[in-house]
Amino acid sequence: MPHPLARFRRGTLTLAATVLAVATTTSTFTAFATDAPSTEAAQTAAPSSFHGVNWADPRDNYASDAVVPSGLSVTDDYGTVYRKAERMVEGFRENLGANTLRLPINPASVGTAWWNSYRAAIDAATKSGDKVILSYWESPTAKDGKVDDVAAWNQMWDTVTAAYRSNPRVYFEPMNEPFGYTSDQWIQVCADWLARHGDVPRSHVVISGTGYNDNVTGVGASPALNGTLLSLHFYGFWGSYKTEAEWIDNLLPRIGGYAYRTIIDEAGAPMTVGLNYGAHNGNVFTSYFAAVTDIARGMGMGMVYWPGLRTGDAYSIESLGADGRLHDNSASGVSQLKWGYGFGTIPPVNDQPPAPAGTQVTQTASGRCLDVPGYSTASGTQLDLWDCNGGGNQSWNYTATHLLTVYSNKCMQAGTGTVTAGAAVAIQDCTGLPAQQWTVNANGTITSGADSSLCLDTTASGTADGSTVVVATCSASVSQGWKVG
Structure with a gap:
């Protein structure tokens, strides 16, 4: 375990000193941004100038057909996409201070009718002064971390680079998350790409780290890739640490001595569930986000948040309003992201709890928590079991009217009509109906207010992560035992 990170409340320590203090306790850390060889550094754009967001397809960017970022439609013409993209870029800049847009591409989106329209998003962003990173995403059909069709991929990149290689604001990322390749294989794929597009x-050119873009040391060390930028992904669901120091200890070896070339072009956390990102310890996601933003700032790395906008994604830091404008989903999250971008002089920390008031509901047989998957806030999302992490999606309040609420405005409900054994338990808008009422019993069971013979349970009496939650006939099964608090 690294030493606890000295918090810099009230500005008593500079960020650089804090990063240095932590880095010196991390034996695997090898170099700071200032250690960059001057000749190579002069050949590459400064990563610290990338303050960005991902603009993502609501379905995720893994698509067999055209990728269409949230708020756009495949039927939009060039002019319509241009106007929408102008508003998006303006909103990201005004709300976040963003100057970079990362956009997905695939062969179904390039050289097609949609490409003639989609190009307007690139054109609008670059004309406004933004940088644009274009990244290839594979199809979900295989989703094996490899290029789906090399010939189609090459043709796609031929078309894209012919259109934008002379635009000083456009950057090219050959592939997102190449986890299907070994390090040597991935380096060869990238070397071939560079040779083809000399x-x-x-x-x-932005070269993804190995695996899930989770480590840049291999690509950074390759002479074949000298002069390129590197990209790193880093997420809070990769661990269960609750201190910033532990997350930093996890992150630094993934960077090694290559911070001076690296853009963190995917990093994000739940922004729609009321977490307080000014609390840097005590919660998995707030401590994670503190670590990645502090390191990005302190080591001069670029940062491109995932996602700036993706409809239905709890990580989305912005929402698209009916007025066509972007609105912040988390004030504290926005403040911490801006800090990571390098804005401000006083760290946006506070002494408030990291998560909304509430308590965990744990299944006694497994010790796992009653969980809203993926931090979803969508009505109808079925609950499951997951390792307890202190997140807002596991913070429940048992009210005087026997409701179990989460996010302050969603209620746990059995079924959607008449409640019967096997009915799914999901979150819904609170109405106070009997299906939303629950009795927490002294014997550890939780029974439905709609039918007291039905107990909170899991499908097939499951105890593993991901086991879905249902109501079942009360039977004294161990899977029906729960602890509230």
Whole structure:
């Protein structure tokens, strides 16, 4: 375990000193941003200038057909996409201070009728002064971390680079999350890409780290990739740490001595569930987000948040209003992201609890928590079991009217009509109906207010992560035992 991170409340320590203090306790950390060789550093754009967001397809960017970022429609013409993209770019800049947009591409989106429209998003962003990172995402059909069809991939990139290689604001990321390749294989794929596109400045090529873009040390060390930028992904669901120091200890070895070349072009956390990102310890996601933003700032790395906008994603830091404008989903999250971008001089920390008031509901047989999957806030989302992490999606309040609420405005409900054994238990808008009422009994069971013979349970008496939650006939099964608090 690293030493606890010295908190810099009230501005008593500078960020650089804090990062240095933690880095010196991390034996695997090898170099700071200032250790960059001057000749190579001069060949690449400064990663610290990338303050960005991902603009993502509501279905995720893994698509067999065209990728269409949230708020756009495949039927939009060039002019319509341009106007929408202008508003998006303006909103990201006004709300977040963003100057970079990462956009997905795939062969179904390039050289097609949609490409003629989709290009307007790139054109609008670059004309406004934004940088644009174009990244290839594979189809979900295989989703094996490899290029789906090399010939189609090459043709796609030929078309894209021919259109934008001379645009100084466009950057090219050959593939997102190449986890299907070994390090040597991935380096060869990238070297081949660079050879094919020798007319693209290397300083405008962003090479993904190995695995799920989760480590840049291999690609950073390869002479074949000299002069390129690197990209790193880092997420809070990869661990269960609750201190910033532990997350930093996890992150630094993934960077090694290559911070001076690296853009963290995916990092994000739940922004729609009331977490307080000014509390840097005590919660998995707030401590994670503190770590990644502090390191990005302190080591001069670029940061591109995932996602700036993706409809239905609890991680989305912005929402698209009916007025066509973007609105912040989390004030404290926005403040911490801006800090990571390098804005401000006083760290946005506070002494408030990291998560909304509430308590965990744990299944006694497994010790796992009653959980809203993926931090979803959508009505109808079925609950499951998951390792307890202190998140807002596991913080429940048992009210005087026998409701179990989460996020302050969603209620746990059995079924959607008449409640019968086997009915799914999901979150719904609170109405106070009997199906939303529950009795917490002294014997550890939780029975439905609609039918007291039905107990809170899991499908097939499951105890594993992901076991879905239902009501079942009370039977004294161990899977029907719960602890509230």
